[in-house]
Amino acid sequence: MKIAPSLMASGLLPSASLVEALVHISNEVTSMEKLSFLQSRNSTSMIRQIKLLSSLFEEVRESNSPLPPSSILCLTELFSVIRRMKLLIQECKAGSALWNLVQVEFVSQQFYLLVKEMGRALDILPLSLLDVSSDVREQVELLHKQAKRADVFVDPLDCQRREELFQVMAKNNNNKVTMDCKKVEEIMWDLGLRSPVDYREEIWRLEVEIQKQAGTGGLIVVSNINNLISLVTYSKSVIFGDDGSDKIKEDIEQHPVVTHRKYDCSSSSHPLALNIPDELRCPISLDLMRDPVIVASGHTYDRISIAQWINAGHHTCPKSGQKLIHMALIPNYALKSLVYQWCQDNNVPLSDPSSSSLQKLLDGGSNSDLLVDKAVDHIAATKSAVEVVKMTADFLVGKLATGSTEIQRQAAFELRLLAKAGMDNRRIIAEAGAIPFLINLLSAQDPRTQENAVTTLLNLSIFDKNKVLIVEAGALDGIIEVLQTGRSMEARENAAAAIFSLSMIDDCKVTIGARPRAIPALVELLREGTTVGKRDAATALFNLAFYNANKVRIVVSGAIPLLANLLVDDKAGITDDALAVLALLCWCSEGLKEIRETRMVVPLLVDLMRFGSPKGKENSVTMLLRMCRNGGEDMTGRLLVNPRSIPSLQNLATDGSPKAKRKADALLRIFNRHCSQSHVSVE
Secondary structure (H helix, E strand, O other), rough: OOOHHHHHHHHOOHHHHHHHHHHHHHHHHOOOOOOOOHHHHHHHHHHHHHHHHHHHHHHHHHHHHOHHHHHHHHHHHHHHHHHHHHHHHHHHOOOOOOHHOOOHHHHHHHHHHHHHHHHHHHHHHHHHHHHOOHHHHHHHHHHHOOOOOOOOOHHHHHHHHHHHHHHHHHHHHOOOOOOOOHHHHHHHHOOOOHHHHHHHHHHHHHHHHHHHOOOOHHHHHHHHHHHHHHHHHHHHHHHHOOOOOOOOHHHHHHOOOOOOOOHHHHHOOOEEEEEEHHHHHHOOOEOOOEEEEOOOOOOOEHHHHHHHHOOOOOOOOOOOOOOOOOOOOOOOHHHHHHHHHHHHOOOOOOOOHHHHHHHHHHHHOHHHHHHHHOHHHHHHHHEEEEEEHHHOOOOOOOOHHHHHHHHHHHHHHHHHHHHHHOOHHHHHHHHOHHHHHHHHOOOOOOOOHHHHHHHHHHHHHOOOOHHHHHHHHHHHHHHHOOOOOOOOOOHHHHHHHHHHHOOOOHHHHHHHHHOOOHHHHHHHHHHHHHHHHHHHHHHHHHHHHHOOOHHHHHHHHHHHHHHHOOOOOOOOOOOHHHHHHHHHHHOEEEEEEEHOOOOOOOOHHHHHHHHHHHHHHHHHHHHHHHHHHHHHHHHHHHHHHHOHHHHHHHHHHOOHHHHHHHHHHHHHHHHHHHHHHOOOOOO
């Protein structure tokens, strides 16, 4: 189990300090208010559960009895879990309501995972050894059962609110439809946004979220958050009126920018300048944004103004001063439709007289390798998110093909993130021709470039049709090279994951296994990799082992001793994965022989029949049954000598899965036949 880093730094806390820390942290959580609008049930349940545990901690403290050594690890883990529960509730309370609504399944999953972690910690709590009352003991046992049975809870009302929000935004992206301000106000009210101050705080929280996302290359995520900001700012103006006229002036004082004129509404050339909502003005020109676009920092500008700024040689965000990691301009469709609606409401002409000057700027602009070009500019002609991805993919693939080493690294990183976002994105990136260029980058000298390239191919391969394209493009040798000699461990591990993904296709199992270096490189990663890397290697070997010829190759490569050691390696934590590979290998004679001769395996399998996971129990009894059927009296005798064999089998025959029961019954019958020769029966 993982222990909180702060505790590991100096080892486990002394028992008295640990109990005091548990009492303190649990009291902090139980004194917190439940979340009022989102995740209300999850937070209420979590606080109630910690309240039950706080009674346990307080009684342990009051007893003044020394803690049994076996309880220290469990209580340390409980401290870590409760601390993270506290942080989760605080983050939900302090974060953007709209963004939490959009991510409602993800946030609900975080609550669920922490409850399950608490349940796993209670698995090893020696409750009977603690000096506590029977009432508290019963409460904790009940809590333990509830945590083990817990499931993800997503409030249907939250899902309904999110669907209504998406419908409003979808209609708003159609310029022929006026935004339903009443529906927006209802949604905001349900989320606790009920005053201009609430709206301003929500905008600030969304901007904070953008700062987390901006700079990571998450173009689509940043664009989505900007759409939410546009919706909140515009609806605030419509619902409450323009109550923040000094906001732009404050922003400009805090973040000086080069403007086309002094900030003076009365001197603006537009007759309605005084009435233009602040959120619809470009921070550079202070004019109405006819074509708003988002830069890498997450801020929005009018396309002409920011294009002139970039083509003048600037590589920073005018408002924040932050260096732009790319120069792509992503259309802010939500804000553009709000501009359209505002223009209609105020009888402002929609034609943009400066559009021709923009074309001249792009046609006559510098030929240097700036990331502002016609391909990205053309995105403004589309309104579909799919079209945005298409244009972004085309743009980034172009940079893979012609960019400098630094630009290729960044473009590969952008594609890596884009390919992580969904099946449509993976299809679109492949159709844009990215795969051959990514294969070329597998041999890059720069570790980050190589890592981004192999990880992007991994993400693309999740889409089944891309698997064939990647193999046919000749990627296997490059991926195997990265697996064997990659410039970073993460690159090697992701190469193993890519091989696992590609080997889902039966023909690829044959092709990969036939590569002389593939299986030995996976086996080497079993020895050298991190926990994640060992799991990636084991799952890849598992897939490959379904092809019979590969079973022998895996055995010959020395995998069995490594897999046997992983069965007891708590740090690696991949017992089930290692066991699944061994279960397949025992179906070839070479594998069965070596497993049988590895003496540590049999006692481990006996223990796993009782203490393993459901799947682990099935694989353990399957392997033992096969060894007895093919190992004769000697193997059966070795099992019978182990005093835990029969009790474990009897438990499995009673409480195991249907498959495990059948196997356990069959093995017990073999035992009975063996024992009958000595006039001893197995009951």
